[in-house]
Amino acid sequence: MRATHTDVYIDSRGRRLERMSLAQRKALRRQYKAKIPVWRQPLVGYLASVPLVALALLTTSTLRGALGDFHFPSALLILAVLIVATVWGVGPSLFTLFLSAVLLEYNFALPPNQFLIRNWVDGVQLLPFLVSGMIVAIITAQRERARLKTLMAEQELQEYAQELEEINRKLEDASQMKDRFLSIASHELKTPITTIRGQAQLALRRLSKQRSSPDNLEGVQSALERINDQTSRLTSLIDELLDVSSIRNGKAELRKRRTDLRDICREVVEDQRLLTGRSILLDMPSEPVKLSIDADRISQVLVNLVSNAVKYSPEESAVEVCVQQEPEDVLIQVRDYGKGIPEDQQAQIFETFYRTPDAEASTKQGLGLGLAISREIVERHEGQIWCESQPGKGSSFFVKLPLR
DSSP states (O other): OEESSSSEEEOTTSOEEEOOOHHHHHHHHHHHHHTSOGGGSHHHHHHHHHHHHHHHHHHHHHHHHHHSOOOOTTHHHHHHHHHHHHHHOHHHHHHHHHHHHHHHHHHHSSSSSSOOOOSHHHHGGGHHHHHHHHHHHHHHHHHHHHHHHHHHHHHHHHHHHHHHHHHHHHHHHHHHHHHHHHHHHHHHHHHHHHHHHHHHHHHHHHHHHSSSOOHHHHHHHHHHHHHHHHHHHHHHHHHHHHHHHHHHTTOSOOOOEEEEHHHHHHHHHHHHHHHHOOOEEEEOOSSOOEEEEOHHHHHHHHHHHHHHHHHTSOTTSOEEEEEEEOSSEEEEEEEEOSSOOOGGGTTGGGSTTOOOHHHHHSSOOOOSOHHHHHHHHHHHTTOEEEEEEETTTEEEEEEEEEOO
16 A cells, blocks of 8 residues: 555555544543553553552562572563553553562572662662563554554544445436436437437338329438438437346346247348348257246347347358357357457447447447447346457357257
8 A cells, every 4th residue: 555645545455544533542542541441550550550450569478488499580570561551551561571570589599588788789780681571562552553453454444434335325326317418318318319310211101102203292201211210219219228227127037938049040041131131140059948938038139149240240141149058058159350459349249328439439339338238137047148259350249048
């Protein structure tokens, strides 16, 4: 994690994280101290250190009288320092260390019951005990600091999680509002466009019934044909928008039934051959491929894949549709021999409204909805859809559907 200025960090993932201010750190320390039980407060530790040291001295004197030579009089005092440090922290442990050093010098130095520290040479005798106690105090301080840092990290993570939750909620609300707007706008647009298209088709039929058309009506007929074509295109786009909205909102129910997938593939390929005049090869098993699907929706997926393959490949090249039955799944492959799709764009092409730069630069029209709709339909069938492509060698789109 690197710092950009005094209050903000940018972590390894590029996220901006605010560093806690001094006031926040003080408040967190107060919160940390408030969570400590009363019996573990430092004042209790100062008071408890006196009887603990007294008990250690009494036990040491008893052992010395019972055993005779007892060469480690400071052992139990170090244990007392360790207990105080573990339970009550650094301050009480240092007080216990100082009290133990004074009483150790007074009771066990020769001659006893006298203070013999007259110079630094005499003080060196207590140095091992003091160093041991200081080590215990330092370790305790580090442990308390680690606890505080852990609490601070947990607090920062909690605040960051709350911030993420709020951002996700706002994004979800914005997404729902966008889908609702698309649904309302599509419905509102569809009615007038359908009316315009119907009137244009009616006028075209009336003109076609006339035996001879005046010269001034030829331009009208051409304009009506263009109106019919453009309203047909707008109707298709609106239908796609409605599909996206209904599928995402869960309003589009799947009407599953046992269907032979070969019938769907055969119908889609024949229709696309008639519409485009292109060579579309179909390879399927000789035996029926029965699975529980919504035939209309899977047909919609195949139409999207085959029409895209036709649209973005040379007219003289063929499009291949292959169906393979596996033990637990059915695999559908639609292959074209167009320009191909770069690897960094293959995952994005299934996103709503995404079109590759080559598609944007071409004269081919579209909103980038077909593949997004196809992915939603396939995933609702508990299947998978993906693309494999190499620039200059064409693309293959795969759909895997479970047989169950």
